[in-house]
Amino acid sequence: MEPDGRRGARRALGRLLEAVLASRAEANAVFDILALLQSEDQEEIQDAVRACSRLFGALLERGELFVGQLPPEEMVMAGSQGATRKYKVWMRHRYQSCCNRLAELLAHPSFQVTELALSTLMKFVQLEGTHPLEKPKWEGSYLFPRQLFKSVVEGLLSPEEDRSLLLSQFREYLEHDDIRYHAMQAATDTVARVTDRHPEVPLAFWNNAFTLLSAVSLPHQDGAASSFYVKRVEHSDKWKVMHLKEHRKAFQLMWLGFLKHKLPVSLYKKVLVIMHDSILPHLAQPSLMIDFLTRAYDVGGAISLLALNGLFILIHKHNLEYPDFYQKLYGLLDPSVFHVKYRARFFHLADLFLSSSHLPAYLVAAFAKRLSRLALTAPPEALLMVLPFICNLLRRHPACRVLVHRPQGPELDADPYDPGEEDPAKSRALESSLWELQALQQHYHPEVSQAASVINQALSVPEVSIAPLLELTAFEIFERDLKKKGPEAVPLEFVPAQGLLGRPADLCAQHFVLS
């Protein structure tokens, strides 16, 4: 029943389409097709969208749509222009309404519909680009259906719901230079408008915007064969879209426009994660990011850790002067640093920051002492990384070796180091010793114990590379321990087992019962 009816409807639709394309007299059938776009039924909508796509695609190619500033429909109808012109204007209005409806369909709950609408719209964009609906201002000027494309981008950046699936579809169009350029412009506009309009911007919008923005990736070098979505007969150097510099400007505008708003914390992290890799290198003026980065650095916690990476690039490559950088870095060190996800990245950067041999000894000593203090709460995988890290610090700065070797030092009543002091200069770390490492020599894991025992001997000259240790996980340690071959037979416990909870002296037996 249903398929039959469906097939019948589809056939009828096809007939209408043929009729409209065949003669202008049947043009009114367009209304029937457009009416179907409003349908409730998902399948019907899809059929109608396909029909529209074919219909207007054919009309665009034939040039049967009005070109130029579109006059109001009533005026033209009432006016005394030629029937052809009237038809073209009328048809252009139908096209307009079809596009509007398609843009609305981008918010349709069914993914098939939205996907189809998106591809249809993009097809229209392509056709409109090749057969522009506006008159070129001068010979060879660059024309792009900005209006239409903007509506597409707006539809994608919905403030209501998450469009990540659709955006991932859209991502493949971003491969093309022109689409990317215009998408950046459109996104900038949209972000500005939405944030203006809503006092409290919903999270969905931010996520959508971020998904779109992060999907934009600029080529690293100019002059690569540019690929255009809209096929052009000839390319002109005068077009902005041809130049990477313009792209970068647009890119910068887009990100700055996005980042100047107050973002949700989760988004902060996401942006900072990709900052050093895919944002900073493509900006026309990376130093403009400094405001954002300093703000993020001051937030504290994981966000600060992440901002460090961007800051490092600015300091390193763009001569940024950052006051009290090391003090802030010192302040970042707290016990959670060993437990967060970005541990590897943080220590990689910390290693870079502390690699300079021109750092004052008190500073390095403060870092070493702080890190070893924190190591008292660290899991083994972090310890295996941080212990060589500390030893490397001591190797680089021989002045700090008093921390592990103070031959004629007096015995002290208490550790002179002040863990609460924020300024490394006043922490009195140089007067202290790394007793924490001595305590860690008693760590339960043999490798940690060995790593901590390094300080018992005079430190060897070459530094230990911590790069392979950064990403170490507990599971890797576990596997390594399992695979390690003992030299002899497995030693056995010689006190015989007496029960599940062990001997009465055991803690388990003292505090637990079986039932």
Place this chain on the structure above:
Amino acid sequence: MGKARAAGARTKTPAGARGGGARPNPNPFEVKVNRQKFQVLGRKTRHDVGLPGVSRARAIQKRCQTLLKEYKDRDKSNVFVDKRFGEYNSNISLEEKMLKRFALEQQRQHEKKNIYNLNEDEELTHYGQSLADIEKHHDIVDSDSDTEERGALSAELTAAHFGGGGPLHEKPTPAPGKDGERPRSRKELIEELIAKSKQEKRERQAQREDALELTEKLDQDWREIQALLARRAPKPGNRDQERPTPDAYDVTVRELGFEMKAQPSNRMKTEEELAKEEQERLKNLEADRLRRMRGKDEDEDTKPKHTSADDLSDGFILDQDDRRLLSYKDGRMSIEEEQSGEASDREGAEDEGEDAGEGDAEDSSGSEGHADLDSDGESAGESERPGEEQRRASGHASPGGGGGAASTELPYVFAAPESCEDLKALLSGRPTEEQLLVLERIQKCHHPSLAVGNRAKLEKLFGFLLEYVGELATDEPPALGTIDKLVVQLYDLCQMFPESASSCMKFVLRDAMHEMEGVVEARGRARFPGLDVLIYLKIAGMLFPTSDFRHPVVTPALVCLSQLLTKCPVLSLQDAVKGLFVCCVFLDYVSLSGRLVPELINFLVGILYIAAPNSQSPGYTLVHPFRALGKNSELLLVSDERDVATWQRRHLALHWASGPPARTETEANHIRLSCLAVCLALVKRCVHMYGGLPSFHDIVRPLRALLTEHLASRSHPRELQELIRATLTDMETQEERCQPLICEKSRPVPLKLFTPRLVKVLEFGRKQGSSREEQERKRLMHKHRREFKGAVREIRKDNQFLARMQLAEAMERDAERKRKVKQLFNSLATQEGEWKALKRKKLKK
């Protein structure tokens, strides 16, 4: 042939050279000096000076003696072999030669013909006759007379049988005298002889009978007279009876003689000695454990103990001694690799049980090994505490005791399970005692000493049992009582097969970790695993020594425990119980070694935090699994005053970890307080354990801050408050010792001494560096080529020599012929001349 000669010539050459050198003034025109281009240190030059003339002469001479001789004898078939000693040996002087020859001759004469004849050294003669022969002759005569006397064979008989023969035995027979007309035939003679001997025999018999009769008669007479005699004679026939009934003493003596002799044995050990031995054994084990705990040997293994002053620091270390030690094991020789002294010590002590299991193939009585194991374990337990031993024994000896009724239904022989399902099918549905009995019987039926494949079967049994334990733990409710008993079986099996047990344990742990890793990778944290994993971890700690510095099973287990404490957030009361159990297990692991566990401190901080009202105060920071604010940040907080008042300290039940522990809110509150109590006890334990660590106060600072906070709130029961106060006091009384750190003095690195590396050079000028076999092959090939060339040269020279000789022969022959022809011509010419002269004379005449 040529080759042999060449070799001979070569050996001669140096002697000749020496001879040349010994000459006071060698002719300078005969000396050829081989000039060396370079002086090479250490190279021996053999051919620096040559004497070509001398050596050529010698070669020719030698050929003359050998080759020429052969050439000359080439058509002769009979050979004169000169076997005189040293005839052709020019090294021996004539006198020596003669002496030696004489000695040889003497020796030949002295050679014994029969090694058993001691007197045959020299034959003594008398008038040319051997004295020995004469003696033999007499002997024969003597023996003859002997036989006569014994009456075995008369001389006539012998003569008749063996034909008489010799003139010596020729006796005048009566026959020729009696009937001289005809000599009797041989047959008649023999018949006569037989008749005669028969008659003789008969006579002798009759004579003996007569004698017997007479004696009897005499005896009878004597008896008659005896009766008349006053003195009572001993009973007749008494002696005959005395013989068969031997004396009791004799019997005993004889019996003792035949009795199996008892082997001398060691004296039984007294109680004290046994106890002492046991103590000694435990002491050894403990010392060994401490050694492993310190992990010292790990470093020592990698570093050579001694660096010689000549050490090149080129990394070459003779890393192990390849010598093997000879030892005897069960009466068989076995060669073991040398082990470090302590290690072998340990083996000796600890592997008793293991050996009993392993070496059972040779063991004649398998059950003995088993009994050994048992008694071992029991005695160890005894020293620990006697009460436990009792319990264990009753658990073991169930067939005799309470399990008797049950055992009547159980079959006695079980097939070893091939899979975990088999084992489950065997065990499920039975009470604990029966399960134990079944397992025990499986072990007994498949003891490794009984059949070859049993070892593998029992090794697998451990794995299945472990899996079964895991299933019991995940049951609802968990069968913890059964597991409690099964642990003993696991321990026994583990003692028998440490290798397979450790691999099973590793497998189980890896499984658990993999499961967790997947969740952690996806979400950054994981739920606490089921009770089975916790129990596996606990069992691992009981089967293997937890205090080792590094252990193939315990170290991964520690990492696993650490992961549980760092990756699993406490979301419910159940999780809290699990977490505390993990903490207990962890602390039990490190109880002997006193090692630092930062995760544990963090976890206890977290537990204390969620047991108090949220207030982030400086002094402590919560780390990963715990959050300062949020849903579960006050999980263990008890706000109901009444519940606090009615609470009584109780043990936590392990089965709470698997199901929802409490039904009512009051019960839940009580459990919360119990958790807190356990947590506080653990804190106290930590304080005691880590009190000696250098930065103890920094380690416990967060705990201290939280405890102070708890104490300040005053909402806890009195008992807990006391506990907190005591712990805080303990913390404060630990004085801080801040001795500045000092590096150990490292030995100065010895200077490099550039002693050359010594490589054995087999042949100069050859390629080095290839393998030993290759070098040897090359050397031999080279040698062969050289020898071959030499041989070819020698053959060529032989041929030249022969050709020369043949030429000389031919020349000589020709010269002879010429001479003879000349002579003939001469004589003919003379004849002719004479004849002509005669003719001329005639003519003249």
